[in-house]
Amino acid sequence: MKNTLLLFGAAAVLVFTESCRMKSTATAVQGDAASKTYVAPGKYDEYYNFVSGGFNGQVSVYGLPSGRLLKVIPVFSVFPENGYGYSEETKAMLNTTQGEIPWDDQHHLELSQTNGEQDGRWLFANANNTPRVARIDLTTFKTVEILQLPNSGGNHSSPFITENTEYVVAGTRFSVPLGAEDAPISSFKENFRSTASFISVDKTSGNMKLAFQIILPGMNLDLSHAGKGVSHDWFFFSSYNTEQAYTLLEVNASQKDKDYIIAVNWKKAEEYAKAGKGKKVAADYAHNTFDEHKQAAASVIEKEVLLLDPKDCPDMVYMIPCPKSPHGCDLDPTGEYIVGSGKLAALIPVFSFSKMTSAIQQKQYEGNFYGIPILKYEAVLHGEVKKPGLGPLHTEFDGKGNAYTSMFLSSEVVKWRLKDLQVVDRVPTYYSVGHLMIPGGDTRKPWGKYLVAYNKITKDRFLPTGPELAQSAQLYDISGDKMQLVLDYPTLGEPHYGQACPASLIKEKQVKYYDINKNGNEFVTMGEKKAGVVRKGNRVDVYMTAIRSHLVPDNIEGVFVGDEVYFHVTNLEQDWDIPHGFAVKNNPNAELLIMPGETVTLKFTPEKQGIYPFYCTDFCSALHQEMSGYLRVSPKGSNVPVKFGTGETITGGSVAQK
Numbered sequence: 001m002k003n004t005l006l007l008f009g010a011a012a013v014l015v016f017t018e019s020c021r022m023k024s025t026a027t028a029v030q031g032d033a034a035s036k037t038y039v040a041p042g043k044y045d046e047y048y049n050f051v052s053g054g055f056n057g058q059v060s061v062y063g064l065p066s067g068r069l070l071k072v073i074p075v076f077s078v079f080p081e082n083g084y085g086y087s088e089e090t091k092a093m094l095n096t097t098q099g100e101i102p103w104d105d106q107h108h109l110e111l112s113q114t115n116g117e118q119d120g121r122w123l124f125a126n127a128n129n130t131p132r133v134a135r136i137d138l139t140t141f142k143t144v145e146i147l148q149l150p151n152s153g154g155n156h157s158s159p160f161i162t163e164n165t166e167y168v169v170a171g172t173r174f175s176v177p178l179g180a181e182d183a184p185i186s187s188f189k190e191n192f193r194s195t196a197s198f199i200s201v202d203k204t205s206g207n208m209k210l211a212f213q214i215i216l217p218g219m220n221l222d223l224s225h226a227g228k229g230v231s232h233d234w235f236f237f238s239s240y241n242t243e244q245a246y247t248l249l250e251v252n253a254s255q256k257d258k259d260y261i262i263a264v265n266w267k268k269a270e271e272y273a274k275a276g277k278g279k280k281v282a283a284d285y286a287h288n289t290f291d292e293h294k295q296a297a298a299s300v301i302e303k304e305v306l307l308l309d310p311k312d313c314p315d316m317v318y319m320i321p322c323p324k325s326p327h328g329c330d331l332d333p334t335g336e337y338i339v340g341s342g343k344l345a346a347l348i349p350v351f352s353f354s355k356m357t358s359a360i361q362q363k364q365y366e367g368n369f370y371g372i373p374i375l376k377y378e379a380v381l382h383g384e385v386k387k388p389g390l391g392p393l394h395t396e397f398d399g400k401g402n403a404y405t406s407m408f409l410s411s412e413v414v415k416w417r418l419k420d421l422q423v424v425d426r427v428p429t430y431y432s433v434g435h436l437m438i439p440g441g442d443t444r445k446p447w448g449k450y451l452v453a454y455n456k457i458t459k460d461r462f463l464p465t466g467p468e469l470a471q472s473a474q475l476y477d478i479s480g481d482k483m484q485l486v487l488d489y490p491t492l493g494e495p496h497y498g499q500a501c502p503a504s505l506i507k508e509k510q511v512k513y514y515d516i517n518k519n520g521n522e523f524v525t526m527g528e529k530k531a532g533v534v535r536k537g538n539r540v541d542v543y544m545t546a547i548r549s550h551l552v553p554d555n556i557e558g559v560f561v562g563d564e565v566y567f568h569v570t571n572l573e574q575d576w577d578i579p580h581g582f583a584v585k586n587n588p589n590a591e592l593l594i595m596p597g598e599t600v601t602l603k604f605t606p607e608k609q610g611i612y613p614f615y616c617t618d619f620c621s622a623l624h625q626e627m628s629g630y631l632r633v634s635p636k637g638s639n640v641p642v643k644f645g646t647g648e649t650i651t652g653g654s655v656a657q658k
Contacts, residue, residue, distance in 0.1 A: 033486040036477055039066040044507070047439050047500045049452065050109050050123055051473070053077075054494030057104045059125055059136065064439075064450055064500060065475060067489030075134050075143045076104035076127045078590070084143075086590035088566065088601035089521070090290070092297035096130055096148050097284045105129045107156055107496045108223075112206075116163035116228045116444030120505030122206050124159040124168050131155035133168055133199060135206055137292075140511045144290040147208045150283035150305055151178050151195045157221040157237055158197075163228045163444065167266065168199040168208065171221030171237050178215070178307075179281070188246040192218035195307075196237065196264060207289070212273045212306040214264060214317065217370040218244050220253075221262070222327055223394075228444050229335035231353040233267035236338055238322065238329035242369065253325075254344065258377070260319040260369070261329055261340050263356065272313045278306040293520040295599055311371045318360060319369055321377040323349055328394035332403065332418055333444050337382060341392040341405060348385035348392050348405060350421060356380045385421045388414045393434060396441030398448035398478055404441075406433040406453065413453055413476065415483060427483045429474055431457040438478070439500035447502065451476040451483065454495045461488050471495060512576035514597030521599035523568035528552040533644040540565045542644075546580040546594060547572040548621040550646070551614070554629030558642035561609055561635055567592075570599040581617025584631065591617045606633040 039045055045063030048070075053059060057077030061070045078085030078094070085094050085102055094100050104127035112122040123136040131149035136142065149155055149170055157171030172194035177183040183191040193215055200211040220241045227234035242259045245252030272278065283305040290297045310317040323342030330339045338351040359379040366376045391409030398404070402424070405414050411432055415425040435454045439447040458472035470490035477484040516526070525531050525543040531552045534541045540563050545552045551569075559565055569582045573596040583591035587604045594600045606612065615628035634640045 033484070036484075037065040037067065037475065037487045039063065039068070044503055046503060047447075047450070048503055048506055049437075049439075049498055049500040050111070051454075051491055051495045051498040052109050052125065053106045053492060054496055055105055056493035057106050057127070058493065059106065059109065059123070060492045060495075061141070062473075062489070062491070063503075064452070065487065067473070067475060067487050069492070071141055072492065073136060073141055073143065075125050075136065076106055076132065076146070078102040080590045082593035083590045083600065083602065086602070087592055088603055089296040089599075092299040093143060093146055093288050093290060095288055095299040096132070096286045097301065098130065101130050103129075104132065106493075108159060109497055109499045110159050110161050110168070111499045111501055112165045112201075113161060113163050113443060114165070118440055118443060118445075118501045118505060120501060120509065122165075123499070124161065126155050126158040126170065128154055128156050128173065131170070131172075133159045133170055133208065135201075135208060137206070138506050139509050140292075142290065144292070145206070145208055146286075146288040147199060147210065148285040148287070149197050149210070150285040151193075151213055151307075152176070152197065157224045160224045160226060160235075161201075162226045162235070162266065163232060165201050165203075167211065168201060169224060169226065169235055169266075170197040170199065171195075171224055172216075173220055173222075175218035175220065185246050188218055189244045192244075192246075194219055194221055196221070196235075196262075198266060198269065208287075210285070210302070210305055212269065212278055212308050214269060215307055215309045216262065216317070217242075217372070219259075223329050225329055225331050225442060227335050227353065228331060228333070231331065231335035231338075233265055234353070235264045235266050236329050236331065237262040237264070238326040238340060240325040257324060258321040259324060259326060259342075260374070261322045261326065261338065261351070263318045263320060265316050268316050269308055269313065272308055272316065273306055277313055278308045280304050280306050291520075293518065295514070295519065295521040315360075317372050318356075319372055319374045320351055320356065320380050321366070321374065323347065328392075328405075330395040330397075330442065332397050333399055333446060335444075337418055339395045339403065339405075341395060343391055343393065343408070345392065346387060346390060348388050348395070348416075350382045350385065350418075351380045352382040355382065383421045385416050385423065388416060388423055389426065394436055396436060396438040396451070397446050398438055398441070399446035400448060404436060404438065404451055404478070406436045408432055408434060408456075413451065413483065415478075425482055427476065427485060429453045429455055430461055430472070430488075431455055431459070435495070435497040437498040437500060439502070449477070449479050450500075451478045452498060452500070454491070454498065456494075458490075462490055473498075513574055513578075514595060516570075516572065516574060516597040519570070519597060519599060521568075521570075523566075523601060524599045525568065525570040527572070528646075531644075533558070533642050535642055538563050540642075542567045544569045544582075545572050546570070546582065546616065546627075548578070549616075549623035549627045551582075551616065551627060551629050552646050553644040554646050556629070556644045557632040557634075558640050559606065559631060559633050560638060560640075561606055561633060563606065563633075565604045565606070565631075567602045567604065567614075568599060569594050569602070571596050573597070578620060579618050580620055580627075582614065583617045584614045585612045593618060606631075609633050609635050
């Protein structure tokens, strides 16, 4: 604790220094920075940069090196811009065993890999609050699958993957009792557990399945990364609160000098699972998938999970002592070196995978934690980076033998060499950098040209916007010996982590429009002549088409107060980047954004009689303003027949669609 207090004292001095330095930051950017980030009109960026949204629950996409925002992908939160989570086709994506949850805290991202290299197929995202993992299809930039995780009190240490995307792995942030038993909080050591979930990924479809969970002692798993190359069969998690405190954690979880990195032999775990060493237990969790053919989501509640306990599976889990409260747990491109960043340490420990396997063979243990062997620190240690800065958090690699670590307390990025652990460069960030990202920096093939720092404080970087300022990303050119700050750009939400890959991996694979002849939505309207209105009891289905620049039908009558009206809107366009929007006056739900060839449904339940205009919300043509219509809502019980049509052509009666 004395060392911790000294560290925070030093940090206070640095914070004061930073406040002074805020007044003269312009000198940090060299004169040629603009030329390095300028992307001319009509030209493309070199990289896609996918950035977690933190508390907004979304993923945002930027171009690098320009820093231009390209898209926001809704994942774990409702999104009024396009009706995600509001439309009947997407509501099921946000289903959980707690019902529909319209928000989550999206922390980390991981691009799919083949042979340890980015392949541009899928992007995985985690939900920290209600534990879930999502898969985003990078041909459509749509969330196509969300899997809830049972036996988890929080999902921070995810969604990191093995180097052939065999598994997406997620570790528990908050330990909880397994199952449904009622346990007092004071029984933490006896009844609380953490888990490491291994989610298998189908090589062709990408479909996810919870293969097994490994039961671990009650503690907090922070971050993780898979082995690669020589360490392919292993997965590594950082942990904190091995004191197993359950109150005042900032004090009570900082009693020991060290926590642990947990090393899991996932290949051996896989073998144990296949050999029947695990225990199948009841567990309810939602598995939500979006069917591209049906253009609709479905939610299934799974009922069982396979648990593996280290006491029944020897040689599966080991612990490596690491300086207090390690946050990052990162592996270099060869898979030999494991970097554990202790947030309260003034050094960076680097462990050796080959030394670890040797220590296991020689049983160089210093005890055990709930029966899990603890390897001797010195037996596994490759070496320590001395005096790198204060508050090391995360490390990524450039593929040239260099590592880059973010320093939260001293607000800088430090570059150091793997071969001799010497610091070779450092640059300030503005301010309090959390995660950093090098394109491909956690793979076997980093691209090594740029580094992005995701900062927590931006007091003098952008125009002020009240008590809350814009979140900040800073782009550094790392192609030379010295790092150079070349760009500041604001970001949405609170980005915790990002991933980036060359645009060439993705941009030629884009779906430009949906083939309407393959539209399998059960409510598709194949042409204007098929448009119509159908009443069944108090349900009214409106089969509508949208094309530049009109909606069919655009006049609808015979709807009563309290009816459930479903607008099934089919965009008949077969052209790239011609979506149509749809909104109804006073609808408490949202609007829709319908892609070319797509069918999307908006539910509207009118509570008052009146005339309700509806219209296209996405400017689509010179006559966009004219793309509208009227819905007449009559008092309940009125003798008004169903009528619908376009212009002066009104058809009476309830006309079937098919």
